[in-house]
Amino acid sequence: METGMPVYRGLMAMNNEEILVVRNLNVSYGEAKVLYDIDLSVKPGQVVACVGRNGAGKSTLLKSIAGFLKPLSGSVTCDGVDLIGRMSYDIAKMGIKYIPQDKKVFSDLTVRENLELGSYATKDYNWDQVTDYFPKLKELMDRKAGNLSGGERQMLMIGRALLGSPKVLLIDEPTEGLAPSIVSHLRTVFGELKKKSSLVIVEQNLPLICAISDKVYAIKEGRVIKELAGESVKANICELYL
Amino acid sequence: MMDTQLLISGVIFGLSIGSIFFLMAIGLSLCFGLMRIISLDQLLYYSIGAYITYSVSLMTGSVWLGALAGMVVAGIISFGVERFIFLRIYERDITFTMITSFGVLIGGVGIIKSIWGVIPRPVDIPTLTQISIMGTEIPVYRLIVIAISLLVYLGIWLFLNRTIIGKAIRAGIEDVSHVEGLGINVYRLFTITFIIAGTLSGLAGGLHAPLIMVDPAMGLEVLPFVFMVVIIGGLGSIKGTLISAFLVGQVVSIGSIIYAPLAQMAPFAIMLLILLIKPTGLYGSKLLKR
Amino acid sequence: MKNMFRWWWGILSAFLLLAVLRVFLPLPFSNEIIIFSIYTMGCSFLLGRAGFISFGQPAYLATGAYATAFYLFYFGTNPYIGILIGILAGILISLIVGPLFVRLRSDYFALVNLALAVIIFYMLQKVLVGITKGDNGLWILTNIASTPVLDLSRPSHFYIFAFLVAMAVWALYKYLNDTIYGACCLASKINEDKVEFLGYSNFKIRLTAFVIANTTTALSGSLYAVYLGFVSPEMSSSHRAADPVVVTILGGVGTLYGPIAGAIAYTGMKDLISGLIGNWELFIGFLLVFIMLAGEKGIWGTLEPLLKKVLFKKNASKTER
Numbered sequence: 001m002e003t004g005m006p007v008y009r010g011l012m013a014m015n016n017e018e019i020l021v022v023r024n025l026n027v028s029y030g031e032a033k034v035l036y037d038i039d040l041s042v043k044p045g046q047v048v049a050c051v052g053r054n055g056a057g058k059s060t061l062l063k064s065i066a067g068f069l070k071p072l073s074g075s076v077t078c079d080g081v082d083l084i085g086r087m088s089y090d091i092a093k094m095g096i097k098y099i100p101q102d103k104k105v106f107s108d109l110t111v112r113e114n115l116e117l118g119s120y121a122t123k124d125y126n127w128d129q130v131t132d133y134f135p136k137l138k139e140l141m142d143r144k145a146g147n148l149s150g151g152e153r154q155m156l157m158i159g160r161a162l163l164g165s166p167k168v169l170l171i172d173e174p175t176e177g178l179a180p181s182i183v184s185h186l187r188t189v190f191g192e193l194k195k196k197s198s199l200v201i202v203e204q205n206l207p208l209i210c211a212i213s214d215k216v217y218a219i220k221e222g223r224v225i226k227e228l229a230g231e232s233v234k235a236n237i238c239e240l241y242l
Numbered sequence: 243m244m245d246t247q248l249l250i251s252g253v254i255f256g257l258s259i260g261s262i263f264f265l266m267a268i269g270l271s272l273c274f275g276l277m278r279i280i281s282l283d284q285l286l287y288y289s290i291g292a293y294i295t296y297s298v299s300l301m302t303g304s305v306w307l308g309a310l311a312g313m314v315v316a317g318i319i320s321f322g323v324e325r326f327i328f329l330r331i332y333e334r335d336i337t338f339t340m341i342t343s344f345g346v347l348i349g350g351v352g353i354i355k356s357i358w359g360v361i362p363r364p365v366d367i368p369t370l371t372q373i374s375i376m377g378t379e380i381p382v383y384r385l386i387v388i389a390i391s392l393l394v395y396l397g398i399w400l401f402l403n404r405t406i407i408g409k410a411i412r413a414g415i416e417d418v419s420h421v422e423g424l425g426i427n428v429y430r431l432f433t434i435t436f437i438i439a440g441t442l443s444g445l446a447g448g449l450h451a452p453l454i455m456v457d458p459a460m461g462l463e464v465l466p467f468v469f470m471v472v473i474i475g476g477l478g479s480i481k482g483t484l485i486s487a488f489l490v491g492q493v494v495s496i497g498s499i500i501y502a503p504l505a506q507m508a509p510f511a512i513m514l515l516i517l518l519i520k521p522t523g524l525y526g527s528k529l530l531k532r
Numbered sequence: 533m534k535n536m537f538r539w540w541w542g543i544l545s546a547f548l549l550l551a552v553l554r555v556f557l558p559l560p561f562s563n564e565i566i567i568f569s570i571y572t573m574g575c576s577f578l579l580g581r582a583g584f585i586s587f588g589q590p591a592y593l594a595t596g597a598y599a600t601a602f603y604l605f606y607f608g609t610n611p612y613i614g615i616l617i618g619i620l621a622g623i624l625i626s627l628i629v630g631p632l633f634v635r636l637r638s639d640y641f642a643l644v645n646l647a648l649a650v651i652i653f654y655m656l657q658k659v660l661v662g663i664t665k666g667d668n669g670l671w672i673l674t675n676i677a678s679t680p681v682l683d684l685s686r687p688s689h690f691y692i693f694a695f696l697v698a699m700a701v702w703a704l705y706k707y708l709n710d711t712i713y714g715a716c717c718l719a720s721k722i723n724e725d726k727v728e729f730l731g732y733s734n735f736k737i738r739l740t741a742f743v744i745a746n747t748t749t750a751l752s753g754s755l756y757a758v759y760l761g762f763v764s765p766e767m768s769s770s771h772r773a774a775d776p777v778v779v780t781i782l783g784g785v786g787t788l789y790g791p792i793a794g795a796i797a798y799t800g801m802k803d804l805i806s807g808l809i810g811n812w813e814l815f816i817g818f819l820l821v822f823i824m825l826a827g828e829k830g831i832w833g834t835l836e837p838l839l840k841k842v843l844f845k846k847n848a849s850k851t852e853r
Contacts, residue, residue: 068419092425104420106413113409120406121425160424280639330825337585337638341781342824344587348774349817356814458813466650469643507654510647517640518632 107146122164260491269439291447320440588645596750622750673761
């Protein structure tokens with residue numbers, strides 16, 4: 001573990017305790033059950049990936065952790081604090097930020113105003129953290145977010161979520177539909193980010209995700225069918241399980 | 243052809259009526275845009291504003307004080323309704339909340355009846371002065387009403403575009419769950435929006451009171467017109483609401499000069515026409531399936 | 533044969549109830565309930581099957597009523613023909629406005645119907661005052677001829693007629709429910725896209741429901757016209773818009789017994805409450821809010837599972853762990 005790093009808000013960089021723990025999570029949409037007994041854990045500074053086909057339940061998992069869905073049963077804890085039943089904005093305030101798949105930003109507001117909202121919510125007005133990772137945003141400050149390209153929107157979404165130094169970033173399919181240059185930029189960014197926050201990333205792009213992840217959960221039809229770590233985190237091995 | 247004097251006073255009349263419609267339609271529009279509810283109970287806060295104006299002006303002799311009191315009371319009551327009723331039903335579908343708000347409106351009318359009775363009450367016009375515009379005598383009061391509504395428009399614009407809460411509301415109108423995901427308590431935004439709506443409706447009632455007789459059913463009488471404005475202007479658009487409010491006001495006013503009953507009906511006809519072409523209203527958002 | 537019986541027993545038992553009430557309650561009250569039930573059945577069908585709430589049902593009520601009244605006032609004296617004309621008027625107006633209204637979003641739909649009611653109100657009151665006599669209304673009581681078998685000009689016979697009509701309407705709705713059409717309606721409420729994919733047209737489904745529901749409403753208007761012997765523009769005023777909404781919710785949305793239960797409860801309460809506190813709006817408003825907050829199943833909707841629980845209590849206790 002790295003020592004000598006500044007102490008981040010709540011981040012227990014000093015010990016090996018898990019920062020996010022999901023146990024026996026069961027979730028359904030109305031009558032249809034989507035997740036069965038999911039177990040998942042994330043340590044500080046880890047990049048954890050969830051891979052699986054469309055409809056396997058990966059987005060549902062992230063949404064449930066973030067508080068947008070109420071599970072049937074199971075537990076989700078962050079630093080030992082129970083998350084189930086809390087409002088999604090409380091969970092976000094606690095340092096768990098959800099970045100959805102839809103690449104939607106507030107299009108009627110400018111980039112600056114989008115960031116202002118993030119600062120208002122977290123009381124963190126240090127935008128350097130954002131522009132250090134995404135320098136392009138500095139130029140785009142006064143542009144209406146609706147006029148940004150897909151890649152720029154993704155940068156805004158992630159950048160905005162960085163405000164308040166979140167403990168965990170739940171990112172849903174970040175590279176979907178993006179140009180390769182932006183994808184590789186994101187790859188570098190994720191590599192840097194993991195020093196400050198843990199990342200849980202849902203992805204379809206196996207080579208990419210395996211290159212940066214410490215741990216991979218393969219999800220199929222609502223269940224975790226394999227947990228891979230260390231050496232076995234390789235694209236070809238992942239594919240075997242999907 | 244119509245003589246100019248009649249036309250000018252008709253236009254002013256239409257603008258002042260339009261102003262009243264605007265003040266109420268803003269609330270409805272914002273409530274829909276952010277919370278996806280049809281808040282028919284705004285008509286109740288309008289009535290409350292008018293009745294409080296009546297009572298306070300009787301007690302203190304000042305109609306302006308009455309209107310102010312009407313605004314405040316309407317705002318407080320709308321806060322109560324939001325906390326006790328709407329808070330519980332935000333997730334339900336739009337028809338559900340509409341029916342519930344309708345119930346609040348009807349029940350509120352009943353309360354008004356029991357306190358003030360059914361007989362219509364008159365409220366004095368605060369100033370009887372008239373000024374001459376292009377050779378026509380125009381009541382200053384109507385001009386004041388128009389001025390107030392334009393100030394409100396400006397105020398709302400500033401609020402939505404220059405304050406952080408206003409920006410949060412605009413963001414919420416686009417996507418509430420994204421705002422939640424940032425860590426902002428959206429229910430506080432809902433309450434703020436609802437109170438703004440209720441207060442403005444109360445103001446509309448207070449301003450309108452001197453121009454008409456205050457009676458328990460006044461909310462119900464104005465309901466079709468206000469909804470006309472909202473549907474034509476599109477739910478969720480402030481600019482569209484202003485334009486369609488003045489439009490409907492003009493139609494009612496000029497139309498009644500030409501042929502009275504037709505004028506009452508014309509906004510409805512226009513609305514039907516517009517919905518025929520564009521089922522979401524002139525500026526309305528395309529969102530929302532049924 | 534057994535299925536036939538099961539199918540009919542529901543209808544029969546509901547109407548048995550009404551017949552029993554007829555014995556105990558004064559005739560005007562019973563007539564009021566029956567006609568109002570038909571009105572409610574139409575609204576309930578609209579909300580329950582098509583998924584629309586309309587704040588403007590008085591429009592269609594007035595259409596049927598005035599069509600019948602015009603006939604009886606200006607043309608003939610046979611009330612049956614008058615009622616038929618009322619039905620036709622209902623079909624006509626539904627087919628005219630339906631194609632537009634049915635395409636709209638649910639909230640616009642509710643309000644656009646209100647707009648229609650107001651337009652019709654003004655037309656009846658002012659614009660067509662020549663033939664409608666405006667606020668004075670049309671008196672047709674004396675125009676109604678005595679008819680053989682069931683003399684509609686006599687309240688007691690009228691009740692029997694209305695009763696039969698109500699049963700017929702109820703049977704029609706039950707039949708529709710059990711057909712593919714009924715299933716389509718439900719599906720349309722739940723998932724529009726899937727319905728289209730299956731090859732059905734949402735628009736056609738909704739339009740048909742719209743026409744059926746509003747024709748029923750017009751029919752009830754015609755019955756009012758014949759029963760009361762009088763029509764006035766007030767029938768279409770926006771003040772009247774609340775009644776059908778409330779009673780539909782009260783009776784439970786889309787159920788078959790609901791409208792009848794709701795109509796009985798509503799008419800009864802109106803009489804009772806008006807006598808007691810004289811402030812009908814207060815009561816109905818609070819009631820509506822209360823029902824909405826408590827659950828949208830209405831009187832019958834909440835009672836039904838309770839009743840079932842009570843009746844099958846013995847079985848339940850056996851299966852409990």
